[in-house]
Amino acid sequence: MDMLKQAILQKGVVLSDGVLKVDSFLNHQIDPILQVEIGSEFANRFEKNEITKILTIESSGIAPALTTAIKLNVPVVFARKKKSLTLSSNLLTAKVYSFTKNETNEITVSRDFIVEGDKVLIIDDFLANGEAALGLASLVEQTKATVSGIGIVIEKSFQPGRKKLEGAGYRVESLARIASLENNTVRFVEELIV
Ligand code: G4P
Ligand code: NA
Numbered sequence: 224m225d226m227l228k229q230a231i232l233q234k235g236v237v238l239s240d241g242v243l244k245v246d247s248f249l250n251h252q253i254d255p256i257l258q259v260e261i262g263s264e265f266a267n268r269f270e271k272n273e274i275t276k277i278l279t280i281e282s283s284g285i286a287p288a289l290t291t292a293i294k295l296n297v298p299v300v301f302a303r304k305k306k307s308l309t310l311s312s313n314l315l316t317a318k319v320y321s322f323t324k325n326e327t328n329e330i331t332v333s334r335d336f337i338v339e340g341d342k343v344l345i346i347d348d349f350l351a352n353g354e355a356a357l358g359l360a361s362l363v364e365q366t367k368a369t370v371s372g373i374g375i376v377i378e379k380s381f382q383p384g385r386k387k388l389e390g391a392g393y394r395v396e397s398l399a400r401i402a403s404l405e406n407n408t409v410r411f412v413e414e415l416i417v
């Protein structure tokens with residue numbers, strides 16, 4: 224996705240060999256035009272899958288999930304990281320370990336919104352170790368709904384997330400795949416193909 228790659232190259236900040244800061248257009252300030260393009264691209268890639276629902280996790284997954292949901296004309300549900308005051312029973316839960324934060328959080332979604340027959344597209348902003356996406360998939364697997372695929376805005380291909388998700392049998396579509404952040408430089412996976 225050219226517009227996304229341009230934004231990463233022009234506005235992304237390499238914080239270390241492992242971390243890319245994209246606060247100016249994705250994770251804090253949000254570029255709405257780019258998000259609409261992201262939604263169109265995910266919708267194109269999954270248009271034949273008869274998706275009935277988008278599942279993401281708060282907070283940075285919500286924007287691309289919403290633009291995708293508008294294109295596919297389906298609802299979007301976001302998993303919560305903190306228990307909601309009004310959302311207390313009838314919950315699906317999964318434990319998500321964060322390597323970056325070295326802590327385990329419980330994510331939750333109401334059973335009312337992932338139901339039998341749902342074909343769920345999981346969307347998230349980053350794929351690193353894959354723990355968040357696996358947690359989301361686990362929520363779906365606990366019901367009679369199906370995971371139809373996983374859409375990722377930025378994949379860090381040098382981390383094990385994609386391998387774990389594919390190993391679990393899921394189709395992964397990432398709009399930007401980063402091969403390396405070494406030497407303060409973003410290199411995309413495609414650039415390595417000769
Ligand atoms: P994992 O789910 O793939 O295992 O990821 P990990 O625990 O390593 O990541 C924890 C948080 O850090 C997630 O956001 C994830 O999106 C984000 N993250 C991981 N690598 C990068 C990176 O290189 N750059 C940026 N900007 N974010 C990264 P979160 O805590 O759930 O936050 P948010 O969705 O509320 O923004
Ligand atoms: Na996220």
Ligand code: NA
Binds near residue numbers: 250283348349
């Ligand atoms: Na994030």
